[in-house]
Amino acid sequence: MKLLRYGPLGQEKPGLLDGDGNIRDLSTRVPDLSGEVLSDAGLARLAALDVGTLPIVEGAPRIGACVAGVGKFMAIGLNFSDHAKETGMAEPKEPVLFTKHTSCLSGPNDDVVLPRGSIKADWEVELGVIIGTRAKYVTQAHALDHVAGFCVVNDVSERAFQLESTGQWVKGKSCDTFGPIGPWLVTRDEISDPQALDLWLDVNGERRQRGNTATMIFSVAHIVSYLSNFFTLYPGDVICTGTPPGVGMGMKPQQFLKPGDEMRLGVQGLGEQRQRVVADA
Template sequence: MKLVRFGAKGAEKPGIVAADGSIRDLSGLVPDFAGDGLTPAALDRIRALDPLSLPEAPQGVRLGSCIARTGNFIAVGLNYADHAAESGLPVPKEPVLFNKAPNCLAGPDDDVVLPPGATKGDWEVELAIVIGKTAYRIEEKDAVAHIAGYAVCNDLSEREWQTEGTGQWVKGKAAPGFGPLGPWLVTPDEVGDVQALDMFLDLNGKRVQKGSTRTMIFSAAFCVAYISKFMQLDPGDVITTGTPPGVGLGMKPPLYLKVGDTMHLGIEKLGEQRQTVVAYQG
């Protein structure tokens, strides 16, 4: 299934993409895609429906983040060997973890707002995992049973705040809107082999990132199991799993986002995002 949330910001409704590509309104049957709305039982109830029997959403309607909220937004850093190399850092022996703020969730095509004082904004196309079943100290072989689905994430960053000064990554990753998620939440049965998906990001029409989940150092399932050793993952929690090379920080000289820039990014089977960078209005 491809699950979506559509409508004006703050008033999104849950929906499903039907076989004909139309978005169908689930709001009469499902409160929203968050918490218990993402459990295996909840998804099985949706799976039993005929999407074409549901009301159709308006054509061209805005898409919001594919989940309504998250308790934890966890990111895995340096999870592609070639990205670690362009960052001038060694390949990690175990996943590097940091947090993004839960309220950095945004729609896939919403404008990206550069925070006041930000001078080194950067992009990262990433595979994101959404948890559907509570996971604590699980084994890698059991991880997929705890996943509600996968989505495209743009793990936006402010590199000065991330790496300079005290160098705390969370400072550069947590601004509002720095975690566009969607367009869809795609269930594992529809994705198939999540470790064989091509991905890309274009900046102002030029391809800057091109890669594949094949080259992830730590697989999606491994990341879920590994993180569950240290914390309990609950339905609706998000794990974004790292990016291939081609980020602005790794260019020579570095290239950072400026007002008016556009980003177009996507992952095979998971859809695409399009964003424009705008100034903070206060």
């Protein structure tokens, strides 16, 4: 299934994308795409619905973040071997972990707003993982059993905030609108192998990033298991798993986002995002 949330910011309703590309309203069946709805049992109930009986959502509504009730937005750095190479850094021996505050979450096609003082805003297409059932001390062999599905993430980053002052990466990773996720939560049964997905990103129509999750240093199963050894993962938690080469910081000369730019990005089988870059007021 391809699940989504649609409607004005803060008023999103749950929906389902049918085989003809129509949005079907789920708001009379579930309160939102969160909590128990994301469990195997909850998703099975949605899969058993007669899609043809669900109301079609007319027009072209805004698409919101594809999951609600996100408690944690975790991210893994330097997780593609070819991206680590372009940065000139050694491949990490264990996952490099940082957080993105949940206040940065936004819809897949919402504007990306550059904060005041931003001079090095960058793009990062990533595979997102959405937790469906509580995970604590899980093995790699069972880690994917705790995953509800996958989505596209743009891990927008302000490199000057992230790397050129004191403190943690979180400053450059958590600015408002720096976490577009979606358009869909694609349930894990539709993705036969999360380590065989193409990723790509364009800026102003020019291909900047291309890669495949086969070059991830740490697999999705490894990451979920690893994180669960330090803290409990709960339904709705989101993990972005690293980016392939082609980020602006790695270009020679370096290139960064400016107002008026447009990003378009996608992950195989998970849909596409498109964002316009604007300056904060």
